[in-house]
Amino acid sequence: MASPEIDALTQILSRLPGLGPRSARRVVLHLLKRRETALGPLVAALQAVEARLVTCGICGNIDTHDPCSVCADPRRDPASLCVVEEVADLWALDGKRLFAGRFHVLGGRLSALEGVRPEDLGIESLVSRVSGGGFREVVLAMNATLEGQTTMHYLADRLAGLDVSVTMLAHGLPVGGELDFMDEGTLAMALRARKPVA
């Protein structure tokens, strides 16, 4: 139907998260009809990002500057460090302004299954960063998965002995969570972590 170039663009767009063949076609149509106001600006914005994309040498975040916008922000608490598995986790915690300290991105999680070992992650850089001093607290904000928690305990071991308080995220029922909609793992965890009623 359409030209090879338009078909290729539609295919590439349909592989983006949240898009499928139908919505990709709608996006292409939108762009074709708005060359000056939509297609042009999109190309320019993508090129600007592509040209400058770097991994932050301090924290492992992906950004267009090194140090990244998070590391370069002077309003952040320099003594508080949040360790996350992926850039997506940094965005989630930071985008909602939930954590106003510094970040450290591991770039994954330990996984025997996938053959991910400590040296494959940003763990040495974390240890040397924390060893350098100046941090009061390190929050280990791993996912509440088996591999996330394995990684969390490994990091806690590696950071033990350094003069810093190491903490982890609380686990349990999510806000609004109804018991009969929760999976077994969450219920077991919430039960295990039960506390006296204040």
Added chain:
Amino acid sequence: MASPEIDALTQILSRLPGLGPRSARRVVLHLLKRRETALGPLVAALQAVEARLVTCGICGNIDTHDPCSVCADPRRDPASLCVVEEVADLWALDGKRLFAGRFHVLGGRLSALEGVRPEDLGIESLVSRVSGGGFREVVLAMNATLEGQTTMHYLADRLAGLDVSVTMLAHGLPVGGELDFMDEGTLAMALRARKPVA
């Protein structure tokens, strides 16, 4: 949080149809983490389309070639012409291989409210194209809206007298349409167009 370049890209993506701030962020993250396999190909595909974008001189379709892929396709019935309001309508009818003839895109519909007059649409080019001969049938595939139907009747008048059969899409209940979910207009139309049971 992110750099100005990444924020700008996120904003531009969030204005695309079907995307919002959340899904745009997910797309950006996907692209940042896959510079070689996702970001690069997307930029290249968009540039290829942007560089060649043209409106077809024959039918008004938007494509990367003129004549467009539809007009240049020799397997299509050259004697059958389908007139649509927008490129999106052409894509809908053609993408599902519902119509295998030629197309003509008006670029809108007559609208007193929006001040769209006959000379603002591709109507002269339609009349001269059909006057040129060679067409057996012209299907007026306007939307089943007030403005679409006004446009349809205007076109039927303009084409009257030419040696061609002018037809329109059937109106009525959509396939699977249940009466108590239909709007009043559809019900009225289906009633008005009622036929003897065969």
